[in-house]
Amino acid sequence: MIRTSKLLVIDETGETLGIIALEDALRVAENRGFNLVEVSPDSDPPVAKIMDYGRFKFNLAKKDKENRKRKKQVSVKEIKLRPKIGDHDFDFKVRHAIEFIEGGHKVKVTIMFRGREMAHTETGYDVLNKFIAKLEEYARPDMTPKLEGRNLIVTMLPKKSS
Numbered sequence: 001m002i003r004t005s006k007l008l009v010i011d012e013t014g015e016t017l018g019i020i021a022l023e024d025a026l027r028v029a030e031n032r033g034f035n036l037v038e039v040s041p042d043s044d045p046p047v048a049k050i051m052d053y054g055r056f057k058f059n060l061a062k063k064d065k066e067n068r069k070r071k072k073q074v075s076v077k078e079i080k081l082r083p084k085i086g087d088h089d090f091d092f093k094v095r096h097a098i099e100f101i102e103g104g105h106k107v108k109v110t111i112m113f114r115g116r117e118m119a120h121t122e123t124g125y126d127v128l129n130k131f132i133a134k135l136e137e138y139a140r141p142d143m144t145p146k147l148e149g150r151n152l153i154v155t156m157l158p159k160k161s162s
Helices: 022-032 052-072 087-102 113-132
Strands: 006-009 016-019 035-040 047-051 076-081 106-112 139-140 146-148 150-157
Touching: 006 022, 016 022, 022 035, 022 047, 035 076, 047 052, 076 087, 076 113, 087 106, 087 113, 087 150, 106 113, 113 146, 113 150
Parallel strands: 006 047, 076 106
Antiparallel strands: 006 016, 035 047, 106 150, 139 150, 146 150
């Protein structure tokens, strides 16, 4: 919202037209087929630019879309294990975790306990530590394994590739 009657006006090519009255600046913009847009209201005098406002908004939206496209989305993939997992199943889960990590994803490893297995959580910690050791070359844990209810959880972060 333009409040003062005098503005520093810049035309569509970027050249300064000088300090002009608001009505005259609006007339010049209208004669050229453009809009008068206030770009710096806090300066003294305020700065207004003659431009095609619709095209300006379109270009901003286009740049924003391009920036979102380039931004890498990191998601968290979850791998669930049990304390009494077999060797083949364990190796299969490790291979999947390596694929996820090489894809740039974080991997949340969960060991689920059922029934009386809660009395022997140390077996879950052993399995989880073995899993972390297998992934040592590809990822690092973001914290020590944590027991939350009936689940033992750790998140593995990809190591920076050199």
